[in-house]
Amino acid sequence: MISRIQSILLPLNLLLSIFSSVIAFAPVPTFKKCHQIFSRDIEFRGSSLGMFEDARVSNSGPVILTDGNGIEFSSGCRVMLTTEVKAFSIPKGAAGKFADDKSFIPIDWDMEGGVPKAEKCCVMPKGIRGAVRRVYTDEFDATHAIVVAFKKDNGFGGDYVPPSSFMMHFKTSEVEVVAEDS
Numbered sequence: 001m002i003s004r005i006q007s008i009l010l011p012l013n014l015l016l017s018i019f020s021s022v023i024a025f026a027p028v029p030t031f032k033k034c035h036q037i038f039s040r041d042i043e044f045r046g047s048s049l050g051m052f053e054d055a056r057v058s059n060s061g062p063v064i065l066t067d068g069n070g071i072e073f074s075s076g077c078r079v080m081l082t083t084e085v086k087a088f089s090i091p092k093g094a095a096g097k098f099a100d101d102k103s104f105i106p107i108d109w110d111m112e113g114g115v116p117k118a119e120k121c122c123v124m125p126k127g128i129r130g131a132v133r134r135v136y137t138d139e140f141d142a143t144h145a146i147v148v149a150f151k152k153d154n155g156f157g158g159d160y161v162p163p164s165s166f167m168m169h170f171k172t173s174e175v176e177v178v179a180e181d182s
Contacts, residue, residue, distance in 0.1 A: 063137040063138070064137070065135055065137060065145055065146070065172050066172070067079075067172060067175065067176040067177050068082070068173070068176055069176060069177070071176070071177040072177075073132055073135045073146055073172065073175075073177065074132065074135065074180075075132055075133065075134060075135060076131065076132060077131070077132050077177050077179060077180050078129055078130070078131055078132075078156050078157070078177070078178050078179035079129065079130060079131075079132055079146070079148055079170075079175040079176060079177055079178060080127055080128070080129045080158065080175065080176055080178045081124060081125070081126055081127060081128050081129075081170075081174060081175055082126060082173070082174060082175060082176050083126055083173075083174055084123065084124065084125055084126050085123075085124045085168075085170075085174060086121045086122070086123055086124070087121055087122040087124055087166070087168050088120070088121045089166075089168075090121070090122050090164065090166045090168075091164045091165075091166060092109075093106070093163055093164045094122045094162065094163050094164035094166055095107045095115075095119075095120055095121060095122055096122060096123075096163065097122070097123035097125075098123070098124075098125045098128075098160055102159045102160055104160075104161070104162075104163045106163065107119060107120070122163075124168075125160060127158060127159060127160060128150070128155075128158060128160040128162070129155060129156040129157060129158035129160070129178065130148040130149055130150040130151075130156060130162075130168075131148065131149050131151075131156060132146060132147065132148055132149075133147045133148065133149045133167060134147040135147070143171070144169035144170055144171050144174075145169070145170075145171070145172065146169065146170045146171070146172060146174075146175055147167055147168070147169055147170075148167065148168055148169075148170055148175065149165070149166075149167045150162040150164075150165065150166055150167070150168070151165050152164050152165045156179075157178075157179075
């Protein structure tokens with residue numbers, strides 16, 4: 001009886017081992033390779049949020065990120081925010097907002113009951129300027145592909161002056177180039 005069961009299971013075991021080795025070593029094309037093969041100057045979706053970015057994939061070179069005016073983002077260029085943004089991962093001294101006269105109003109940390117979490121941020125107004133530190137051009141990198149540095153007491157020629165130095169990631173739709181590399 002045991003030999004009969006073994007005679008049935010042996011071919012099945014052999015078949016399973018062959019099948020599993022074929023699956024384990026079969027070349028599976030990755031999304032990136034398929035995307036590079038089939039894309040010809042098309043827009044791509046950002047990796048985790050599925051948002052369209054202003055980027056072009058071409059056969060002749062790397063991905064190029066541009067602002068709404070068609071100017072390329074590059075490391076060192078000066079940019080300006082096009083929308084109001086709340087920055088949460090910032091130094092404590094940078095938490096607050098800008099007044100109508102463009103001066104910075106810090107948060108009162110001694111507020112009775114503490115400061116609500118939603119207010120522990122810097123409300124960055126439309127028009128504040130910074131310098132681009134890095135541009136992620138790989139499709140699988142950050143969805144907010146532009147890294148902008150804001151420097152304490154340096155408004156880069158703009159009306160708003162950041163109270164502290166920090167860096168922040170932005171989408172291409174949130175910033176626009178105001179000056180080329182400097």
